[in-house]
Amino acid sequence: MEIRISGASKIFKPDIVALEDIYITVRPGEFLYLVGPTGSGKSTLLRLITGEARPTRGQITVGPFNLRKMGWGALSYYRRYVGVVFQDFKLLPHLTAYENVAFALEAMGIPPKEIRVKTGEVLDRLGLWRRRFLHPPQLSGGEQQRLAIARAVVKSPSLLIADEPTGNLDANTAEGIMDILLSINASGTTVIMATHNQYIVDTYRARVVELRMGRMTRDEEKGRYGSYGYN
Amino acid sequence: MEIRISGASKIFKPDIVALEDIYITVRPGEFLYLVGPTGSGKSTLLRLITGEARPTRGQITVGPFNLRKMGWGALSYYRRYVGVVFQDFKLLPHLTAYENVAFALEAMGIPPKEIRVKTGEVLDRLGLWRRRFLHPPQLSGGEQQRLAIARAVVKSPSLLIADEPTGNLDANTAEGIMDILLSINASGTTVIMATHNQYIVDTYRARVVELRMGRMTRDEEKGRYGSYGYN
Amino acid sequence: MATIRYILRDVFRLLFRHWGLTILTWVTMMAVFLAVGGSFLLTSCAHAVVAKLAGDLTIEAYIAKEFELEALKPKIEAIPHVKEVTLVTPESALARLKELLGEQAQVVELLGENPLPPSLVLQVDDASNADVVAQTLRSLPEIEDVVYAREAANRLARLNAVIRQLTIGIIAVAIMIGILILFNTVRIAVYSRREELAVMLKVGATPTYVAMPFLLQGVILGGLGGISATLILTRAYTVFVKHINRLLPFLMVPEGGTEIFIQLVLLLVGGGMALGWICSWIATSRHIRDALRPL
Amino acid sequence: MATIRYILRDVFRLLFRHWGLTILTWVTMMAVFLAVGGSFLLTSCAHAVVAKLAGDLTIEAYIAKEFELEALKPKIEAIPHVKEVTLVTPESALARLKELLGEQAQVVELLGENPLPPSLVLQVDDASNADVVAQTLRSLPEIEDVVYAREAANRLARLNAVIRQLTIGIIAVAIMIGILILFNTVRIAVYSRREELAVMLKVGATPTYVAMPFLLQGVILGGLGGISATLILTRAYTVFVKHINRLLPFLMVPEGGTEIFIQLVLLLVGGGMALGWICSWIATSRHIRDALRPL
Numbered sequence A, B: 001m002e003i004r005i006s007g008a009s010k011i012f013k014p015d016i017v018a019l020e021d022i023y024i025t026v027r028p029g030e031f032l033y034l035v036g037p038t039g040s041g042k043s044t045l046l047r048l049i050t051g052e053a054r055p056t057r058g059q060i061t062v063g064p065f066n067l068r069k070m071g072w073g074a075l076s077y078y079r080r081y082v083g084v085v086f087q088d089f090k091l092l093p094h095l096t097a098y099e100n101v102a103f104a105l106e107a108m109g110i111p112p113k114e115i116r117v118k119t120g121e122v123l124d125r126l127g128l129w130r131r132r133f134l135h136p137p138q139l140s141g142g143e144q145q146r147l148a149i150a151r152a153v154v155k156s157p158s159l160l161i162a163d164e165p166t167g168n169l170d171a172n173t174a175e176g177i178m179d180i181l182l183s184i185n186a187s188g189t190t191v192i193m194a195t196h197n198q199y200i201v202d203t204y205r206a207r208v209v210e211l212r213m214g215r216m217t218r219d220e221e222k223g224r225y226g227s228y229g230y231n
Numbered sequence C, D: 001m002a003t004i005r006y007i008l009r010d011v012f013r014l015l016f017r018h019w020g021l022t023i024l025t026w027v028t029m030m031a032v033f034l035a036v037g038g039s040f041l042l043t044s045c046a047h048a049v050v051a052k053l054a055g056d057l058t059i060e061a062y063i064a065k066e067f068e069l070e071a072l073k074p075k076i077e078a079i080p081h082v083k084e085v086t087l088v089t090p091e092s093a094l095a096r097l098k099e100l101l102g103e104q105a106q107v108v109e110l111l112g113e114n115p116l117p118p119s120l121v122l123q124v125d126d127a128s129n130a131d132v133v134a135q136t137l138r139s140l141p142e143i144e145d146v147v148y149a150r151e152a153a154n155r156l157a158r159l160n161a162v163i164r165q166l167t168i169g170i171i172a173v174a175i176m177i178g179i180l181i182l183f184n185t186v187r188i189a190v191y192s193r194r195e196e197l198a199v200m201l202k203v204g205a206t207p208t209y210v211a212m213p214f215l216l217q218g219v220i221l222g223g224l225g226g227i228s229a230t231l232i233l234t235r236a237y238t239v240f241v242k243h244i245n246r247l248l249p250f251l252m253v254p255e256g257g258t259e260i261f262i263q264l265v266l267l268l269v270g271g272g273m274a275l276g277w278i279c280s281w282i283a284t285s286r287h288i289r290d291a292l293r294p295l
């Protein structure tokens, strides 16, 4: 699905300008890093794309969906095609790790057998199979983060949004996660990933969009993390 | 306050060995990094020190407090002297950023005037003063993390426990946080910090304790992040 | 479809995970329905007792000697609101007078010839119609005099009216209280899960899929509350009526018939399920709207 | 101390942040108290009516001609449970008989000399004591005969007993339902904040500091519910009694006195506050215990 953001601004109630005049087009199957200092508007931009937030000005379309004006029904239909790794995970604490992943498939009405196979596969791939009966609060920070990734990835989305998916992971595990994201991307899924991880961005080179104080300051093919790193 | 952990093990209900036979003594005023891959037991060890978890075997004392056997009253009294930055922040969503910080002082019965001064100072220092009226869900990931740090730091604790305090921060901001933690440490506070941030550990050298699968595998003065980094 | 399976599983999860809350809500609903059903039974029973008393109320019509008693009977029976007519011959009237005088019955012996006229004793369908019937009777040429407890009839009629008002009032208040409590309970229950609800919607669940378990939970709890209240009331009413009729047989409280319990079932079980659905719907839809509203 | 200030501020935060919930809880409590207080008033009022009817109950004692009426009176008045004694001379007895006979009063003219004995009319303090008093009277040599509505006396006594049982039963059920609903409401309210509560304890707040706002909130809501229910009941009772006494003056329902409303205030406001505290305590302490229990 192609993403077109044209002239999007987001101003929060009193006067917080989270985003200003953003123009980005993401081609289907692209891999895009979103970088920038804290509070620069990365999560807000991702929220515009997932339909959690609506731009104050400007247009956003994702494939056939116009996110400016979309009803409830269309929104939940749209979200089936979008996998999201939230910065704060947003796992369901009353479900086990297994159920948290299975739920994303159940909501799509997929039959139980298929769910069992897919959920088992993805948990195994993310090293969570032995933790499948634990509830999110019983998991370590990194395990929670991997569970959030598993839930986003399991439904083979057309678009994968990952907000800081390696913040709680050690370097080795982070590389493992990148392998997964890249292989999903290789199978045709568009991936947008907001990150502070300089090593990842500089190693797995891809398109980099930089935000600073809500404005787009850089958009490079095969870019680097940028100057506000550990120079 | 001196921390003595001798022979502590933590086994979760069925058979998850989160920690095994840990011996650590932390001198008052020391700065200690806790490193190790995800799920190696760092948070569990910190929880033993804060009294959130109780060791299955072994002893833990912090200054005059014996954490093996401590009643409710003693526990909440003890917690006034310990500042904790939780890995998942644990901010109060119905309070504003300002109130979240002020609350930690109110719980200690500190008079309003003093609270106003201290809270203002710490918010300013962490760059959150302009966000003081926002509620945690309205803050960016990095802002939430800094707010969690502010809340732990504001009460000038004798012991500061920080679990992955830079996971959602860009490199510049992370360095700013390290400056704050080091200056607190310089004023006599013991600091224990669990982290995956190789750059920080390797730059601001201090004692490093490494955990792997619940066992202590390294304990070095002026140590380095270790071999499981981006080698 | 698989979706239905998942929804049903979620309903049972909702019910069993917080079984303490489920039981409390159930018992609360039952309590509310007990109050509604109890006041329904109590008032309908008071109504029956008063109706019974009113049925005991009679009008006596004294008949001029020259008319034939038997011929008059059908004519009287044709008067509207007259339920039953009994003939009283002068002989039985004298016997009743003796009985009335009791200890002083020997006085009657002094009378010689029986001076009492023949009469008719009428029962009216409702105490409030006694006045009308009495007037109709007075206008008949055959009737010499009409005697009835006008005051008692009026009292019963008014008592009946007041009890009817009270019934409506009490049931209305009980139902309002019930709705309030149900709604509140469900509202807080959903409120405590509003974040989960929001997450589910963010992960691609449709509003219907998310809301349905809550709606069915509401229906099940409402239905359970209604059923258990009906069972308890049925049992309690039978015991209560037996007790009352043993202690106060003159009240002749009606034993619970089938049709009164069909009414109860419809009122409590049907009402409970409908209420459960509506309350859950109101409570859930609000949070769903909140969760789906973009920032 | 500063702590008290913070706690009071938190109470108002709790009350005003979720003002919808506050109002709902308040109204729910009010509804419960209306039910409790209403059944209290209704039954105490039915009790008063029956007591009034029982007071109308009289025993007639016929006296042998040779005894002096006036001399007998103090002796009778000394019998336990006798409340009032009235003398009835043979002349007034005859007048009553005529009245009783109504249309057939001319019969009495045939009697010639007045055959009726002098009598005493007694009022008993309670219908259930009528039997005892009657027996005592019969044992007196001066008394020739004793006549009283034994059946009516027994009925009233039993009715009184049943109403007393009913009062206790209804109030007990209403209070139980009330406690259940209150507890449930508070429980869910605290439940929905259990995570905040846990965080507060982790940041160094004492259990007391965390629990106090909930306890005070419970007390305030309980008190408010009680006060508003009392006000509504006072007003409603006055209107209701006026209405009833206009429609059914013979019942002579007692107007609400001061002492009945002092009872109400104690029952509802005091009870509400105590209940609010207890329910909040149970609900809160559980979550505090859970939050402080180490892993």
Ligand SMILES: Nc1ncnc2c1ncn2[C@@H]1O[C@H](COP(=O)(O)OP(=O)(O)OP(=O)(O)O)[C@@H](O)[C@H]1O
Binding pocket: A012, A013, A016, A017, A018, A036, A037, A038, A039, A040, A041, A042, A043, A044, A045, A087, B131, B134, B137, B138, B139, B140, B141, B142, B143, B168, C295
């Ligand atoms: N709902 C909201 N109301 C008000 N301000 C908001 C809201 N959401 C975000 N903001 C503000 O908008 C700015 C951008 O937030 P955003 O979460 O997009 O930052 P970010 O780039 O994701 O930062 P981080 O790297 O720390 O996650 C922040 O300063 C934040 O305080």
Ligand SMILES: Nc1ncnc2c1ncn2[C@@H]1O[C@H](COP(=O)(O)OP(=O)(O)OP(=O)(O)O)[C@@H](O)[C@H]1O
Binding pocket: A131, A134, A137, A138, A139, A140, A141, A142, A143, A168, B012, B013, B016, B017, B018, B036, B037, B038, B039, B040, B041, B042, B043, B044, B045, B087, D295
């Ligand atoms: N309450 C619990 N019940 C069962 N298992 C638990 C519980 N808490 C932690 N664990 C398990 O113990 C192990 C250690 O967890 P811990 O949170 O200490 O890891 P960590 O070193 O902090 O990892 P991370 O860097 O990802 O935060 C994990 O595998 C986790 O699943």
Ligand SMILES: [Mg+2]
Binding pocket: A042, A043, A044, A087, A163, B140, B141, B142
């Ligand atoms: Mg962010």
Ligand SMILES: [Mg+2]
Binding pocket: A140, A141, A142, B042, B043, B044, B087, B163
């Ligand atoms: Mg951890």
